[in-house]
Amino acid sequence: MKHEAKDFNHLLGKLAGFSEKMLNAHFTLYQGYVKKLNEIEEKLAKTDKSSANYSFGEFSELKRREAVAFNGTFLHELYFEAMNAKKTGKTEASTVLKKAVDESFENWEEMVKNMKAAANSTPGWVLLTFSKIDRKLHTYIMFEHHVGLPAHQEIILVLDCWEHAFMIDYGIGKADYLNAYFNVVDWDVVSKRLDKAMENEKV
Ligand SMILES: [Fe+2]
Incomplete structure (x- = not known):
């Protein structure tokens, strides 16, 4: 193909x-x-x-x-x-996504903190996943595109932390990029991905 x-x-x-x-x-x-x-x-x-x-x-x-x-x-x-190009302002996470975040990270702020800390732990990718093992959300980091993807996870959000994703606008200011990123996430898309992920059983 x-x-x-x-x-x-x-x-x-x-x-x-x-x-x-x-x-x-x-x-x-x-x-x-x-x-x-x-x-x-x-x-x-x-x-x-x-x-x-x-x-x-x-x-x-x-x-x-x-x-x-x-x-x-x-x-x-x-x-x-999962980037929000709509002109209607910020998108809202679904009730299901909010509940999953609360159950997995205590609250929304802790999820964002976790993703940012994960971003500061890798030169590469941060994944927010739905685990088919415990049916909770998790963050994982990948050092290369093909290394570090855990089994039985459905990816619901991907944060690109490679320098090319932010150097042109932010230089080495990764924290500023991370703040900008969380302002443009399309939570509608993430919510729909979670709905689909929850339908799938572990094989
Ligand atoms: Fe990239």
Whole structure:
């Protein structure tokens, strides 16, 4: 299947604290992952599987990098898709999401604090997940696109903390970026993701 990069241009000029320059750079980077994912998948289909080898083999190298491009693509989509470009102001979390946050983190402020602390613990990604094990929300960090994704979690919010996500507008001011980020999260989207996640049983 050929993957197509999604168009997120509707976000340009609509997100307070996110300049068009920074968003455009980020979109280009995301498109690069989609391109690489297609390239890797095409090559994997054609490459001789008998070359597979733990030390080195063309098939093995492609296989080892496949999840980098895959998660580089879909984590970015989860990130951009939960950004609020509506002109109606801040979105409201659903009752279900609020209850899940209270049960998992005590209250909303603690969830935000937890996500920010997680962001300060990684150069990479922060995930807010619904766990199919205890049916609560959790935060996890990923140091690379393909390392650190725990089993049995449905991702309901992704926070991109790689420097490219904030350096252009904030330099090394990660805390200011995090404040800006929480002002533009589309909680409608996150609430819907949680509803869907809760429907799924652990396999
Ligand atoms: Fe990114």
